[in-house]
Amino acid sequence: MRVRLRFFAALRERMGPRGERFVADGTTVGVLWRALVRERPDLAATRVRFAVNQTYVEPGHALSDGDEVAFFPPVSGG
C-alpha cells in the first residue's frame, strides 16, 4: 500500500518536505521510520514524533493505504 510522507523543520531540510513510500500491509509507523533510518543513518540520532492524517500516533500505529505520515522533530512553537 502507498503512504505519503511529510517532513518538518530540521527533518525537512534533510529529507525534503514530501515523499511517498510503498509499504507492506500492517506496517507500523515505527517500522517505516526504522526503514528510513536504515537508508539514512544520519537520522539515527533524531528525536522524532509521528502524526498520521494530522493526528499524533504512537510508533505501534498500523498504517492504512493512502495515509499521510508526518515526521516531527521536537516542537518549539511559542
Add this chain to the structure above:
Amino acid sequence: MRVRLRFFAALRERMGPRGERFVADGTTVGVLWRALVRERPDLAATRVRFAVNQTYVEPGHALSDGDEVAFFPPVSGG
C-alpha cells in the same frame, strides 16, 4: 490649625466632596473622624480608611497645619 477634608464614593454622597476643619495641635486622624461621627451619627457604621496628603495613614497619625485628609470607604476598583 486648619486641615482640608476630602470624601469619596458613598462618603462623598453624604458629606460632599470637600470640607475644612479647625483642629487642636496634635489632633490625630482618628480623633478627627470620631468628631465627624459625633456630628453625623449615621456615619458610625461606615468602614473608613484615611490618607493624609495622598498617603495612607493609621488612625493614630497626628495632623499638621494645612494637611489634606481624605476619607475612603473600602476601595472597589478593578
Add this chain to the structure above:
Amino acid sequence: MTRRCRVTRGRLAVPALIRAVLDPAAGAVVTFLGTTRNTNAGRRVTRLEYEAFVPMAEAEMERLAKAAARRWPIRRVAMAHRIGRVPVGEASVGIAVSAGHRREAFEACHWLIDRLKEIVPIWKREHFRGGQVWIGPQQGGPPPRRRAARAVRRPR
C-alpha cells in the same frame, strides 16, 4: 523597570497599553483586562460607574509597579484605570507586564490586579435593572440607600 500608570476617561487604549511594555529583552507580555460583566450577585448589571482619587490612585499604581519589580524580574509595567461610566463588555482596568520569561509576567500581572483591588483608591457603583449600589463593604450595617436596597429585592 519602566512603568506607566494612568487614570483615564473614555475607552481604555489597549494597544497603547501593550506597546508601552514591548521591550527587545522581553520574551513574554501578559495583559489583564477587567471588563463589566452583565450579571453580579444575581443582578442584571447595565453599567458600572467608577470614581477615583486620581493623583493618589496613579501614585499607588506606581508604587505597586515598583513593588512588583522588586519581587519578579520584569521589564515594564503599564496600568490604566478608566473612570466614569463603563458599559457592559468594556474594560475598566488594564494591566500589561513584560518580562524575559512568561512565568514572572503571569505572576506579576496577577499579583498587580489583586493588589490594585485591595489598595488603589478607586470605587465602583453598580447600576443594575432597578437600582444602583456602591460595591464593597461600604457599611458595616445594611445598605444605606433606600432606592438601591429596595431594588435589590425587586423580583425580575
Add this chain to the structure above:
Amino acid sequence: MTRRCRVTRGRLAVPALIRAVLDPAAGAVVTFLGTTRNTNAGRRVTRLEYEAFVPMAEAEMERLAKAAARRWPIRRVAMAHRIGRVPVGEASVGIAVSAGHRREAFEACHWLIDRLKEIVPIWKREHFRGGQVWIGPQQGGPPPRRRAARAVRRPR
C-alpha cells in the same frame, strides 16, 4: 465555549485577538504574547523564523482550547501563531482567554501557552549574530549544522 485558532503570516493582530474573546458575561480577559527576545542562551538574536504543519497546528490549538474549557469555567479562547520571520520585539504567538472571573482566565491562559509549546506542531529557527539553529532538542547528539555549530562558539 467559543474559540478561534489560527496560524497566520505577518504581524499578529492583537486587538482582533482580544475582540474575539470579549463577552458580556466575562469579567476578565487575560492575554499572553510571546515576543522575540534579543538574547537567548548568550547569543545575540536577530530574528526567529517559524514553520508549522498549518492544518494540524490549528486543529491542535482547537483541541487545547476545548481541553482548557473542560478544566476551567472560561467563556472564549482565541489563539494565533505567526509563521515566517518574526523580528526582535514582535509577537510570534498570542493567546486570549475570557472568563467570568480573573483566576480562571489567568490559569487557563498560562496552561494554554505551556501546552502549546509542548504539542502544537510548530518549530522555530533562531537567527543570531553569526549563525542560525533550530530550537528544541532536534537531535540526541551535537548540533548537525556546521555553520550553526561553529557560530555558537564564535567569540563576541
